[in-house]
Amino acid sequence: MRTEDLIKALDADVRSKAMPLRSAWWMAAAAAAVIAAVVFFFTIGPRPDIMIAMHTVRFLAKFVFTLMLATTAFGLIRALSTPGASTARAAAWMLAAPLLVAVAVALELFMVPEPMWSTRMVGSNMMICMGFIPLIGIGPLAIFLWMLRYGAPTRPVLAGAVAGLLAGGLAATFYAAHCFDDSPLFVATWYTLAIAILAGLGALGGRFFVRW
Template identity: 85%
Template sequence: MKTDDLIKALDADARSKAMPLRSAWWLAAGAAALVAAAVFMMTIGPRPDFMVAAHTVRFLSKFVFTIVLAISAFALIRALSTPGAATGRAMAAMIAAPLLVAVAVVLELFMVPQALWSTRMIGSNMMICMGFIPLIGIGPLAIFLWMLRYGAPTRPVLAGAVAGLLAGGLAATFYAAHCFDDSPLFVATWYTIAIAALALLGALGGRFFVRW
């Protein structure tokens, strides 16, 4: 069978599922958000001064970064789960979140004295960040990997990594409501490492669980 014929057959199979793939992905996203919310609320919960912090730019910027990452990863993983779907535009959109973080870091370096750079980057909760973003995100990652099996990705390792980024963006959005370290220097360092860990787990899951 030619490659094009195989892709068309996989696409037809994905479309013939009991629930349309597009609807299934939205249902999976809702379920993942509920799982992440439950883990977050049963463990650390929002910071006590959440309403006060919500009036500061640094605090709100964390949610901009994480939500943009989650939205762009969601668009890409939906495309990757459908054989033959165009992924170029969704792939290019993945640069949005890192670019926003990079701009925020540059602005922070200009606004904060150099003597405080390392203090802002290390913060006071880096170990909590490194532990709880993966903890909150592991359930959503499992849901997204299962959804990839529901579809028919032709690049399972890449799709799995994007599932990890999506789970990481979702988990980091919840964790940001607890985190007392609002500096972009902290976010760019520790959020990135924690989300990258989920992306690595997702890639491994794609390699061994999603492949066909």
Template identity: 55%
Template sequence: MDTQDLIRAMAADTGRRPLPLRTAWRVALVLAVVAAGVVFVLALGPRPDAVAALETLRFLFKFVVTLALAGSAFLLLRRLVRPGAEAHAPLGWLLAGPALLLAGVGLELLAVPAADWWARLVGINARVCLTFIPLIGAAPLVLFLAVLRHGAPARPALAGAVAGLLAGGLAASFYAAHCPDDSPLFVATWYSLAIAGLAVAGAILAPRVARW
């Protein structure tokens, strides 16, 4: 079988239309939000004073950070599954969330006396945070890895890590509604660790799962 034979076989295979990437992303995102939401509601649920907390800046700021991370990760990931688009993918976008968080930490350090810094950083819920962000983000990560598999990531480990950041940002956005610790010091420490765990998992899994 030479190259011309192969071309003949592939030309005969045009009848089956592959799922467009755009559709794959849409389906994966909807399913990921639903899956994360279900795990969140069953395992944790929002904190009792969540509605009242909406009026506090620190509570809202958690969502600003986690959604900025998820949004930037998604925009980047869309490029990382398309050959040619990945080469000049603007990795700097990923700094949006961390930069906001860093600014928040700076303001927190100004607003809170030094004696309270440590207590704010440790918080009361660190273990729950480290457990449930990965747990809520696991199903979304699997879904995003499935899209990577459908696509063609030329830098699979990087794409997997960014998929982990997207899953982590999404999971943290749910988790933030439960967590009573609102200080940016807490978020910068524990949320980052939990999300980094998902990113590492994605970086390890993607080269195996999304081989093409």
């Protein structure tokens, strides 16, 4: 069987599912958000001064970064789970979150004296960040990997890694409501490393569990 015929057969199989793949992904995203919320609120919860923090640009900027990552990863993973679908535009949008963080870091370096750079980067909650973003994101990651099996990705390792980025963006959005470190330097360093853990786990999951 030619590759083109195989892709068409996989696409037909995906379309013949009891629930359309597009609807299934939205339901999976909703379920993942509920699971992440439950873990978040039953473990660390929001910071006590969140109502005050919400009036600061640096606090709100964290949600712009994390939601942008989750939104673009959601678009890409939906494309990757559909055989034959174009992924170029969705993949290009994945650059948006890193670019926003890079701009924020550049502004921070310009506005903050150099002796304070390392203090802002290290922060006061780096170990909590590294532990709780993966903890909040592991349930959503499992859901997204299961959804990849519902679809038929032709690049399961890449799809699994994107599932990890999606879970990481979702988890980081919840964690940002708890985090007292609002510096873009902190976000660029520790949020990225924590999300990378989930991306690595997702790639492994794609390698061993997402097969067709």
